[in-house]
Amino acid sequence: MNRLIQSGLMFGNMFHVVSPALVERYNRALKHLTGKTTQLTDFHIDISGYSPEIGDELDDDLYLNQNGVNRQFILLSTRQKSAPLLNAKFSTSRSILRHFIDANETQLFALTAKDAVAGELVNSVFSVSDPAQLFEIRKIRIEADTTQGTVKDAEKLARLVDRFKETEDGWYDDVLIAEMIALAKKTGDVVRNPVRLKQMEFVQDNFFTAHFGGIYIFRAVEHPAAICVGDKPDDLPIKYVFDLNDRNRIAKFFDFNGLVEPIVKARGIDAAAILRQKMDFIVVDVAQEAGIDLAGATRRDIRVIARQFATKLPPEWHALNALVQWAEGDGPWPRIGSDHPAYFYTLRAADHADKDLVNMLLAELTRKDIRQLFICHKELFYSLYRGWSDTKRSYVVDFLTREYQVDKAGARKALFGHDAPMKEPETTPEEIIQRVGPWGAVRR
Known part of the structure; x- marks a missing residue:
């Protein structure tokens, strides 16, 4: 450490x-x-x-x-x-x-x-x-x-x-x-x-607690639930209790409560760049398993590794790649269901009071995304860091120092910021008169 x-x-x-x-x-x-x-x-x-x-x-x-x-x-x-x-x-x-x-x-x-x-x-x-x-x-x-x-x-x-x-x-x-x-x-x-x-x-209605292996409690939503990181405790006083393996049910919980949005449909962000970076992190995981030295690795180096290990890249990488191709107009819309391992990588929290908590839970569900882990769930990041190879640790520290530490606020805004919704332009009385005259539009 x-x-x-x-x-x-x-x-x-x-x-x-x-x-x-x-x-x-x-x-x-x-x-x-x-x-x-x-x-x-x-x-x-x-x-x-x-x-x-x-x-x-x-x-x-x-x-x-x-x-x-x-x-x-x-x-x-x-x-x-x-x-x-x-x-x-x-x-x-x-x-x-x-x-x-x-x-x-x-x-x-x-x-x-x-x-x-x-x-x-x-x-x-x-x-x-x-x-x-x-x-x-x-x-x-x-x-x-x-x-x-x-x-x-x-x-x-x-x-x-x-x-x-x-x-x-x-x-x-x-x-x-x-x-x-x-x-x-x-x-x-x-x-x-x-x-x-x-x-x-x-x-304190919606919160995460580290007690009992970690529990996300959402009470102040239309469809309340508790999502457990470890085993589900017995007799929790809430109707729905999930664990991290209940991917379909968690996806429905997110959807029913309007808690998330697809990255590619979010306003004011470079969705393709964000997804490509997630793909790089997945490649880093594959490189770690292959024992490749990642010290000082650039994005170009990561792309070279991706080509070398194309047959060993997991389904998450291929699904995100298809989504990037669609976002850039070079491919059809990929169907990525909630049972697909890439599904939660395609989401971020919608604009609501509990967006930090939801992004924290998404980090729990997308542990290969080391940037979101570090920003949204540091305790889990530190815990996982201890088990990584030295070469992955070196890459992660270099990446976060180079691309996050220099502008934390900018990085957070680029990843999780929400632009104000578009508003219809306000029309003044003078503009109306200029368009249709003082007595209204002329009927034909």
Whole structure:
């Protein structure tokens, strides 16, 4: 994995904690949340404050996420918002933390200038020993404060100030005034500079969980279902339960709920180029099995390998090739049914609120597409990477560094972006008059 780390493809954008002041604040927050501290003086943290170095030190990768639910977090800086979330047990956790930081950025910037902010993503369960308990999770609420309770004290001081203003003899209440002064020494002037964090709650209806081998849960769709990466658990409280072998049923689920669209019919993208790249990735898989050195391989090299191993290329490659020929006007429309191994390679998420989740599931179903795997399902990418040959690892790192890292936003837009739908041009009254005259069209 060192090759990934050195190329910035793993642990990228982590926040570096190196100053004694930040280490001390982190330890205060860690002690506050878990009762533990670190002896390290130099480490990196993700968006939630989790550090892989501290995880190794404590021999506990879930030291901020006990039982894999109700994830705790430590914020030392608002700059953590661009960091990844490691060991994510729920696909929604990073976006929730990012929304929280964005919505409270000014307040968090002020609070983290003096102290760490510690908090928790609170839901209705404290463990998921049974898969059915996943369906009890409906809403995620964020609770957060500094280790010294600044937000709580500020709220209390604000209430005391209101009481002081509303009480006719407030100026004579020495106890009230003394309590306000004591709190103000810790919080500052909450009248001019209110210290408040927005109370935020997030609905969690459609999500992926890494628990029980991985389950995609779709509840807020017209035809709900759970799609299991591993074995299907018994007695899930949802009507339809599939596994990854139920390809036809997953395809119907996508179709009935309008969750996907064919790449060749998507607006604003170069469908043929995307499909050709998927074909290259499939060739790389064949080359790996043949023991071919792929170090520094270009697209031209991949085409040469494809010709050399034409008889060994799998059905996915041939179906995608036929689709490319159709897209470029050189061949008939190929019929690729949902039982064909290339079927899910031809799709991407439609434009809806859960497109990231659907693209993540598509990556699960199209594991030879290493680019979609890396972008949409990093944990699975890292897991599969460990089993690849060194020659494939070298090619993948080189490709992602050269063609993804240089322009992440552009690559995502090219692959998964959705253009605005075409609108009928608005016609002004003046244009109508010019066309038909002030009294309307003349009838013949």
